[in-house]
Amino acid sequence: MAAALDRLRQRMRPIVGTETVPLGEAVGRVLAAPLISPRPVPAFDNAAVDGFAFAAASQSADGPTRLALAPGRAAAGHPATTAVPPGQAMQVLTGAVIPAGCDTVAMNEEVVVDADSVTLSGHLRAGSNRRLAGEDVGCGQSLFASGLVLQPLHIGVAAELGLAELSVFRRLRVALLSSGDELTEPGQSLTAGGIYDANRYMLQALLRRLPVTVDDFGILADSAEAVEAAILGAAASHDVVLTSGGASRGLEDHVVRTVERHGRLEFWQIAMKPGRPLAFGRLCDAVTIGLPGNPVAAAVCFLRFARPVIARLAGAAWLEPRAFIVPAAFTLDKKAGRTELLRACLRQAAEGPEALLIRRQGSGILTSLTDADGLVEVAPATTSIRPGDPVRFLSFAELGCC
Numbered sequence: 551m552a553a554a555l556d557r558l559r560q561r562m563r564p565i566v567g568t569e570t571v572p573l574g575e576a577v578g579r580v581l582a583a584p585l586i587s588p589r590p591v592p593a594f595d596n597a598a599v600d601g602f603a604f605a606a607a608s609q610s611a612d613g614p615t616r617l618a619l620a621p622g623r624a625a626a627g628h629p630a631t632t633a634v635p636p637g638q639a640m641q642v643l644t645g646a647v648i649p650a651g652c653d654t655v656a657m658n659e660e661v662v663v664d665a666d667s668v669t670l671s672g673h674l675r676a677g678s679n680r681r682l683a684g685e686d687v688g689c690g691q692s693l694f695a696s697g698l699v700l701q702p703l704h705i706g707v708a709a710e711l712g713l714a715e716l717s718v719f720r721r722l723r724v725a726l727l728s729s730g731d732e733l734t735e736p737g738q739s740l741t742a743g744g745i746y747d748a749n750r751y752m753l754q755a756l757l758r759r760l761p762v763t764v765d766d767f768g769i770l771a772d773s774a775e776a777v778e779a780a781i782l783g784a785a786a787s788h789d790v791v792l793t794s795g796g797a798s799r800g801l802e803d804h805v806v807r808t809v810e811r812h813g814r815l816e817f818w819q820i821a822m823k824p825g826r827p828l829a830f831g832r833l834c835d836a837v838t839i840g841l842p843g844n845p846v847a848a849a850v851c852f853l854r855f856a857r858p859v860i861a862r863l864a865g866a867a868w869l870e871p872r873a874f875i876v877p878a879a880f881t882l883d884k885k886a887g888r889t890e891l892l893r894a895c896l897r898q899a900a901e902g903p904e905a906l907l908i909r910r911q912g913s914g915i916l917t918s919l920t921d922a923d924g925l926v927e928v929a930p931a932t933t934s935i936r937p938g939d940p941v942r943f944l945s946f947a948e949l950g951c952c
């Protein structure tokens with residue numbers, strides 16, 4: 551599995567152009583050029599508190615300092631119109647430009663004010679309660695790299711810089727389809743032996759968290775012609791064709807065969823559980839991703855493989871989930887040679903969190919995912935885990951699905 555991920559990481563490159571979007575629409579999009587600050591933030595030295603500004607050098611070396619009150623005041627958005635001479639102080643409000651002649655602000659709580667003077671009880675360090683121009687961001691500073699998926703807090707910084715729009719990658723166009731004669735659209739009555747199409751709804755919801763647009767191609771029947779026609783049509787007009795089901799070598803598994811026949815299949819079996827059949831390919835100019843039909847496998851393969859691939863194709867840097875190493879609160883014996891991704895909860899123990907497996911790990915049990923907080927990823931070489939052994943825990947937050 552690690553080798554497959556490495557291979558994808560090396561091969562996948564952004565395949566979409568760029569566009570400019572208003573800042574209010576940029577959250578979740580991928581930055582297409584480094585964000586260089588066009589100005590310093592703050593733009594000017596300003597008061598961090600309400601109080602009185604003065605020159606630190608006006609303070610007496612020992613004992614309280616009495617400063618004459620300079621006329622006027624400086625408020626946020628209303629700078630003082632006169633300078634403050636040595637030995638004087640001017641009233642300032644938070645966010646006001648520090649008046650000329652001043653470098654320090656005493657908080658209201660630190661001074662005694664009377665009609666025409668303020669008295670400082672102690673000695674303030676020069677620069678106290680002053681926010682310096684450029685202390686947050688310097689002019690010309692490179693802030694965010696191209697490939698960053700913009701989160702709400704990045705939008706705040708861009709707004710602070712006065713940027714009304716950002717250059718982002720165009721949304722990747724994803725065609726989404728399910729395959730299987732047994733599948734029925736939720737809301738309709740089930741035929742004998744039928745099941746509802748869980749994957750397409752789950753995948754659509756997962757894709758909503760990525761910078762893509764999704765076209766829903768519905769459910770494909772298990773017929774070579776139907777699958778071929780739909781996949782070829784989808785590939786001609788989309789950047790990615792994401793399918794679930796029909797991705798192995800069974801009689802009615804037409805997805806892989808279509809990609810093989812008309813495009814290039816990159817690999818299709820991965821030594822991992824759940825999710826062995828996983829097909830990446832190229833068809834026309836599109837990347838095809840064939841997920842297993844089994845909903846747990848489809849979800850896990852999407853989170854571990856398809857999500858970083860789709861995000862990368864959409865311009866983002868490779869999204870590798872960070873693993874927390876936590877002690878196991880379970881016993882496991884497994885076969886060597888394959889990676890296992892086990893659904894697990896984090897339980898608060900006395901020494902910190904530990905990973906507890908969800909009891910029912912069956913790959914057909916979709917609620918094992920909704921009961922879990924993430925996945926414990928067990929390396930191929932590991933054959934046994936005992937309580938207290940360190941394990942790699944990938945939280946669903948890191949995997950981008952909560």
Ligand code: AMP
Nearest residue numbers: 728747748749750795796797842843844
């Ligand atoms: P397949 O990969 O097509 O062999 O399907 C493997 C298993 O997953 C079968 O039990 C299918 O019925 C089931 N399955 C396939 N697609 C879906 C889907 N979209 N929603 C729910 N279950 C599915």
Ligand code: MG
Nearest residue numbers: 729730795796
């Ligand atoms: Mg099938």
